[in-house]
Amino acid sequence: MKILVTGGTGYIGSHTTLALLEAGYEVVVLDNLCNSSEAALHAVEAICAKSALLIRGDVCDRALLDRIFQEHAIDAVLHFAGLKAVGESVRKPLEYYQANVCGSITLCQAMAAAGVFRLVFSSSATVYGAPEHMPIREDFPTGTPTNPYGQSKLIIENVLHDLCAAQPRWSVALLRYFNPVGAHASGLMGEDPRGIPNNLVPYISQVAVGSLNELSIFGDDYPTVDGTGVRDYIHVVDLADGHLKALQTISGGSGINVWNLGTGDGYSVRQVVHAFEQASGRPVPYRVEPRRAGDIAECWADPSKAEQELGWTATRNLQEMMADTWRWQSSHPKGYLE
Ligand code: NAD
Ligand code: WQD
Numbered sequence: 001m002k003i004l005v006t007g008g009t010g011y012i013g014s015h016t017t018l019a020l021l022e023a024g025y026e027v028v029v030l031d032n033l034c035n036s037s038e039a040a041l042h043a044v045e046a047i048c049a050k051s052a053l054l055i056r057g058d059v060c061d062r063a064l065l066d067r068i069f070q071e072h073a074i075d076a077v078l079h080f081a082g083l084k085a086v087g088e089s090v091r092k093p094l095e096y097y098q099a100n101v102c103g104s105i106t107l108c109q110a111m112a113a114a115g116v117f118r119l120v121f122s123s124s125a126t127v128y129g130a131p132e133h134m135p136i137r138e139d140f141p142t143g144t145p146t147n148p149y150g151q152s153k154l155i156i157e158n159v160l161h162d163l164c165a166a167q168p169r170w171s172v173a174l175l176r177y178f179n180p181v182g183a184h185a186s187g188l189m190g191e192d193p194r195g196i197p198n199n200l201v202p203y204i205s206q207v208a209v210g211s212l213n214e215l216s217i218f219g220d221d222y223p224t225v226d227g228t229g230v231r232d233y234i235h236v237v238d239l240a241d242g243h244l245k246a247l248q249t250i251s252g253g254s255g256i257n258v259w260n261l262g263t264g265d266g267y268s269v270r271q272v273v274h275a276f277e278q279a280s281g282r283p284v285p286y287r288v289e290p291r292r293a294g295d296i297a298e299c300w301a302d303p304s305k306a307e308q309e310l311g312w313t314a315t316r317n318l319q320e321m322m323a324d325t326w327r328w329q330s331s332h333p334k335g336y337l338e
Helices: 011-022 039-048 062-071 086-091 093-114 148-166 200-208 236-251 269-280 304-310 318-331
Strands: 002-006 026-031 053-056 076-079 118-124 171-177 179-181 215-218 233-235 255-261 286-289
Touching: 002 011, 011 026, 011 039, 011 076, 011 236, 026 062, 062 093, 076 093, 076 236, 086 093, 086 148, 093 118, 093 148, 118 148, 118 236, 148 171, 148 255, 171 236, 179 200, 179 236, 200 215, 200 269, 200 318, 215 269, 233 236, 233 318, 236 255, 236 304, 255 304, 269 318
Parallel strands: 002 026, 002 076, 026 053, 076 118, 118 171, 171 255, 179 233, 215 286
Antiparallel strands: none
16 A cells, blocks of 8 residues: 655654554655654664655645656555644644644545545644643533744644535544654654754753753642643654554545544653653753643653554553653754764
8 A cells, every 4th residue: 555644754654654664554755744754654664674765845736746746656644744843833823724734635635536535644732722621521511822933833723624514425534643752762753843843852851961950840839749731642653653553444434434543641740851851861850941832741641542442552652751851852952864
C-alpha cells in the first residue's frame, strides 16, 4: 500500500513515516519544510534502510496535489501538515487558518477527485477546551478553543464530520493527541523546534544541554498534586504506532471515528522536571513564573476507546520518554544541523 504523508518531515510525521516503512508501506511525503528539515528523512533511511519519496510543496497547492495523486497510486493519506504554535497563531491567524483549514479542505478536494477516501487527521486534545472531569473521553463535548490554532483543529474536525455525513465513501480517523514527547530510541531522530521552544519537554532538554539558562514554570498554584500543571505525555513512537493501527482500522470501514491517543496518566511539570533530571543526570534549574494565559490545570486521556477499537495502548513510560529525549538532545544539541 502506498501512503501520502503530509508534513512527513516534521516531528510526528517523520516518526510515523519510519513506522510505515518498517511495516512495509510505501510512503510519499509532501512537506514545504517550513518547520522541518529533509535531514529527518535521512535519519529515517539510516534507521530502516528504506526511503520515502519527498515532494517539496504546499498542501494548499491543488495542482501539485492533483499531480501527486496522478503519478502515485495513493491508498490513504496521513495528514500532519500544518502550523502548530499556539502563541504564534494568535499573532498570525490568517496564516494558521490558511495552512490548517484551507490546506485540509484542498487536500480533501484533491483526494475526492482522485478517488482516495481514507484519511487520518492529526487533531489535538485542545479541542476539548477545559473539561470539568478527568480523564477525558471522546464523547466529552468539544470546548471553545481560546486561540486560532485550536479553532483551526475544531473547524477541520467539523468539516470532516460534515463530509463523512454527506458522502459515506469516506473513512476518516480524527486522532486527538495529548502531549507528544520523546524521540526514536536510536537517538537519530527527535523534535527539532525552530527558535525558543514553546513546549515543556523541548524547553527542559535545551536547559539540560546548556542552550537555555533556566526553565520558567508557568504557575505553581493550580489545584493539582504539587500546584503545577498536569498533562498526559505520550511517547512519539507510541503515537506513530497509533497511526498505523488507525490506518488499518479505517481501511476496512467507512464514516468518521474519533480516538484519543494518550497514556491515561497525568504528570505535573515538577514531576517531568524530576524525571528529566534523573534520565539525563543534569540539573534543570527553574524559576516559578505566573500562569501562562490559556493554560488549564490538568488534562489527561481516557485511552480505552483506542485500546478496544484499535488494539492500541501506549507502552513507553515517562522515564523512557525523558531518556529518549535526552539521547537525541545530547547527541544533537542543535537538532538536525549537527
Ligand atoms: P511539525 O511542525 O514538526 O510538523 C508539521 C510539518 O508540516 C512540518 O514538517 C512543516 O514543515 C509542515 N507544513 C506546515 N505547513 C505546511 C504546508 N502548508 N504545506 C506542507 N507542509 C506544511 O509538527 P508536529 O509536532 O509533527 O505536528 C504534526 C501535526 O500534529 C500537526 O498538524 C499538529 O497540529 C498536530 N499536533 C501536534 C501536537 C504536538 O504537541 N506536537 C499535538 C497535537 C496535534
Ligand atoms: C505543558 C505544561 C505548561 C512550557 C500544547 C498545545 C496543545 C498541543 C500540545 C498541539 C503546562 C507548562 C510549559 C514552559 C511550563 N499542541 N510549561 N514552562 O500547553 O499542554 O499543550 O502542546 O496541538 O494544543 O496547547 O503543552 O508543553 O506547552 O505545556 O511550565 O516553558 O508545562 O504551563 O502546564 P500544552 P506545553
